[in-house]
Amino acid sequence: MSQNAHAIAEVRVDPCIMPKDDPEWKFALAANPNSEGWIVTIATEAGDCGYGYASSMPHYGAPLDAVRANVEDFGKTMQGTDSRAIAAILHKLDRQVVGNNQPKSAIDCALHDLQARKLGVPLCELFGGAMRTEFESLRILPIKKPADMAANARKLMNKGVRHFKIKVHGEVDLDIARVAAIREECGPDVGLTIDANQSYTPKDAIRAITGMVPFNIALAEQPVAAGDLRGLKLVTDSVPVVVEADEAADSLDQVFALVQGRVVDAVSLKITKLGGLRNTVAAARICEAGGIRYRIGAHVGSRLLAANAVHMAATLPGIWYTCELTEFDRLLDDPFEGLEVENGKVRLPTAPGAGVTPRAGKLAGR
Numbered sequence: 001m002s003q004n005a006h007a008i009a010e011v012r013v014d015p016c017i018m019p020k021d022d023p024e025w026k027f028a029l030a031a032n033p034n035s036e037g038w039i040v041t042i043a044t045e046a047g048d049c050g051y052g053y054a055s056s057m058p059h060y061g062a063p064l065d066a067v068r069a070n071v072e073d074f075g076k077t078m079q080g081t082d083s084r085a086i087a088a089i090l091h092k093l094d095r096q097v098v099g100n101n102q103p104k105s106a107i108d109c110a111l112h113d114l115q116a117r118k119l120g121v122p123l124c125e126l127f128g129g130a131m132r133t134e135f136e137s138l139r140i141l142p143i144k145k146p147a148d149m150a151a152n153a154r155k156l157m158n159k160g161v162r163h164f165k166i167k168v169h170g171e172v173d174l175d176i177a178r179v180a181a182i183r184e185e186c187g188p189d190v191g192l193t194i195d196a197n198q199s200y201t202p203k204d205a206i207r208a209i210t211g212m213v214p215f216n217i218a219l220a221e222q223p224v225a226a227g228d229l230r231g232l233k234l235v236t237d238s239v240p241v242v243v244e245a246d247e248a249a250d251s252l253d254q255v256f257a258l259v260q261g262r263v264v265d266a267v268s269l270k271i272t273k274l275g276g277l278r279n280t281v282a283a284a285r286i287c288e289a290g291g292i293r294y295r296i297g298a299h300v301g302s303r304l305l306a307a308n309a310v311h312m313a314a315t316l317p318g319i320w321y322t323c324e325l326t327e328f329d330r331l332l333d334d335p336f337e338g339l340e341v342e343n344g345k346v347r348l349p350t351a352p353g354a355g356v357t358p359r360a361g362k363l364a365g366r
């Protein structure tokens with residue numbers, strides 16, 4: 001097998017610890033001054049490489065060291081396998097370990113990046129080609145006092161950003177004040193959404209979202225606990241705002257359950273939590289079949305991960321609202337380059353693969 005130039009010779013894992021430009025950045029589930037993950041490099045016998053980003057997401061059950069250990073285990077399984085057999089490899093990993101979508105996502109992305117680079121095509125061409133090439137930036141406003149969040153929004157507006165997601169914290173009156181302050185600062189034409197990251201009870205969520213209606217929010221993300229599907233449906237059925245699942249939609253079968261039960265109006269798709277590009281496309285198709293909206297949620301980490309998300313956003317026909325593709329713009333020391341936000345927009349990279357490249361000296365041994 002090692003005579004096969006396409007055979008996987010090495011799966012390497014490099015740390016990717018990116019300081020946040022705002023060390024006080026926090027949301028309802030965590031406050032960490034760094035964004036932490038791993039860069040996974042898959043190299044073939046011929047010396048071709050593909051890259052994927054493995055997110056550490058403790059709030060999805062994926063702490064940093066566990067993700068690394070999983071990738072290393074999967075690397076041993078993949079050693080010597082033909083790198084073009086992506087479906088077969090991912091099927092094997094799914095049989096080896098249930099769940100563990102974050103490490104699987106990195107491997108899925110690295111295999112697709114490798115394949116697209118070898119074919120000399122942008123990643124999106126492996127998934128049907130680009131339907132759009134330019135994407136407006138939507139930036140997340142971390143939890144702070146209302147006036148400080150409004151000031152943050154102003155700073156980003158001055159850089160061309162016209163869409164914001166307001167992180168809220170299960171404090172009904174204060175959260176409504178946060179939304180009010182930001183709407184007052186931004187004016188009527190800026191798009192606003194909220195994300196409670198599970199921090200409300202269902203009835204508090206109904207009270208909060210109803211109170212935010214006068215300030216025109218486009219959607220309310222994950223208002224209640226991820227496992228409380230009845231509570232989530234109660235909120236969906238009770239407010240005149242699109243309710244979107246995020247943490248409740250952390251696997252293909254969960255997406256199916258949400259769609260089948262019409263538990264939400266919309267689903268936030270993330271390559272990381274769904275286990276890769278193939279599963280993200282499948283989740284989008286499930287949503288389309290069931291008449292549920294979807295878009296690409298936040299991909300926080302290296303430009304490598306954001307580039308994967310941009311390629312997905314380019315190929316999916318049903319995306320109904322601005323995606324969250326530009327959080328890399330607030331992270332420092334990115335080991336990858338080739339994706340930038342200009343005047344509040346990011347463009348689909350055109351280079352082969354994901355279209356971003358490792359910066360010199362940032363990955364061990366290269």
Ligand SMILES: [Mg+2]
Nearest residue numbers: 195221222246
């Ligand atoms: Mg969310």
